[in-house]
Amino acid sequence: MTTTDIQPILDRVLAGGRMTPEECGTLLESFDVARTGVAADEVRRRKHPGGVVTYIIDRNINYTNVCNVVCTFCAFYRRPGKPDTYVRTLEDICQRIDETIALGGTGVLMQGGLHPDFGIEWYEDLLRTLHAKYPDFQLHCFSPPEIHNIHLISQLSYEEILQRLKEAGLYSMPGGGGEILDDEVRKRVSTKCTTDEWLSVMRAAHRVGLRTTATMMFGIGDSTVHRVRHLQRIRDLQDETGGFTAFIPWTFQRENTALGRKIKEELTGMDYLRMLAVSRLFLDNVEHIQSSWLTQGLRLGQVALRFGADDMGSIMIEENVVSAAGAHNEADEKTLRYLIREAGFRPQQRDILYRHVNREESVKQDASDSATLRELSVAFAD
Numbered sequence: 001m002t003t004t005d006i007q008p009i010l011d012r013v014l015a016g017g018r019m020t021p022e023e024c025g026t027l028l029e030s031f032d033v034a035r036t037g038v039a040a041d042e043v044r045r046r047k048h049p050g051g052v053v054t055y056i057i058d059r060n061i062n063y064t065n066v067c068n069v070v071c072t073f074c075a076f077y078r079r080p081g082k083p084d085t086y087v088r089t090l091e092d093i094c095q096r097i098d099e100t101i102a103l104g105g106t107g108v109l110m111q112g113g114l115h116p117d118f119g120i121e122w123y124e125d126l127l128r129t130l131h132a133k134y135p136d137f138q139l140h141c142f143s144p145p146e147i148h149n150i151h152l153i154s155q156l157s158y159e160e161i162l163q164r165l166k167e168a169g170l171y172s173m174p175g176g177g178g179e180i181l182d183d184e185v186r187k188r189v190s191t192k193c194t195t196d197e198w199l200s201v202m203r204a205a206h207r208v209g210l211r212t213t214a215t216m217m218f219g220i221g222d223s224t225v226h227r228v229r230h231l232q233r234i235r236d237l238q239d240e241t242g243g244f245t246a247f248i249p250w251t252f253q254r255e256n257t258a259l260g261r262k263i264k265e266e267l268t269g270m271d272y273l274r275m276l277a278v279s280r281l282f283l284d285n286v287e288h289i290q291s292s293w294l295t296q297g298l299r300l301g302q303v304a305l306r307f308g309a310d311d312m313g314s315i316m317i318e319e320n321v322v323s324a325a326g327a328h329n330e331a332d333e334k335t336l337r338y339l340i341r342e343a344g345f346r347p348q349q350r351d352i353l354y355r356h357v358n359r360e361e362s363v364k365q366d367a368s369d370s371a372t373l374r375e376l377s378v379a380f381a382d
């Protein structure tokens with residue numbers, strides 16, 4: 001870390017200049033997180049005037065924990081044939097969707113391990129059935145490693161797979177499995193798809209008209225140079241396709257993971273806020289930056305709204321992947337709206353493509369009485 005004066009870089013970016021990778025590296029190495037945050041807040045304000053911060057009501061459903069690759073940072077997967085593996089039944093998935101709809105939910109984020117036996121037909125059948133039963137419900141499913149796995153099993157191109165899944169009802173795709181998009185790091189911690197493969201899946205998704213998010217999980221043995229390359233690769237692909245709706249960085253959650261036992265580095269709240277703010281400034285072509293309160297905790301997730309984030313992500317009905325690695329944060333709609341309001345913004349429900357969703361029930365929850373505040377203080381007792 002350095003105390004280099006970063007103001008000239010921030011001034012140039014605020015004047016409309018595009019940040020270079022070298023400047024990005026300088027900001028990521030700077031102790032002056034507050035100053036970077038102020039600049040990111042200014043960019044967030046320009047991109048999203050009106051003081052609105054959005055959130056979504058959806059549900060994570062992990063259709064299987066069977067996975068045929070090894071990621072040393074993952075506490076969720078189970079090797080095929082192990083006793084505690086599962087594949088969710090259709091009935092089970094439908095029940096979870098019904099519960100989400102009852103809470104005002106607009107969609108589902110469905111992803112799972114890389115099952116060695118599931119070819120394209122398995123995913124098509126699932127999507128077709130769900131889309132027929134819930135035609136207006138947004139199916140935001142299958143990150144690039146899952147698409148790559150289908151490619152290996154079914155021997156189809158990424159574009160063919162994604163076109164078929166789209167026709168079966170796929171609405172959009174999550175950007176999971178990005179971790180650090182640099183093979184120097186990826187190959188040390190995972191046997192899943194490479195950087196080029198991840199980017200190629202995303203390119204194919206955007207080409208067939210699917211919008212996706214992009215993510216970053218840092219603190220897995222990556223250095224500043226790897227983080228800069230990751231951001232550069234996202235920005236380059238976005239210049240080419242314009243298909244990313246949002247960028248979501250978070251820090252590695254180490255509990256119960258092989259990598260967590262090995263790695264010395266423990267990232268702090270400052271590391272997270274710095275990365276978030278620099279992402280807002282560097283990714284000038286990505287509309288939304290999401291706060292990851294699920295991994296960082298509700299308090300830091302709220303502070304992130306003043307470091308470039310304009311979205312609080314989803315309320316949490318169910319989560320199995322990062323909670324297996326030690327992140328046990330929970331929030332309902334009332335809590336997220338409260339946090340957004342207390343940070344000085346107007347909370348607004350959105351759908352997966354960031355279109356506003358207006359439900360009377362949401363606003364009714366804003367009338368906080370002392371009982372509500374007591375409940376919320378229990379939620380924050382972490």
Ligand code: SF4
Binds near residue numbers: 074190192
């Ligand atoms: S992160 Fe995904 S691909 Fe890697 S082991 Fe876990 S479930 Fe499998």
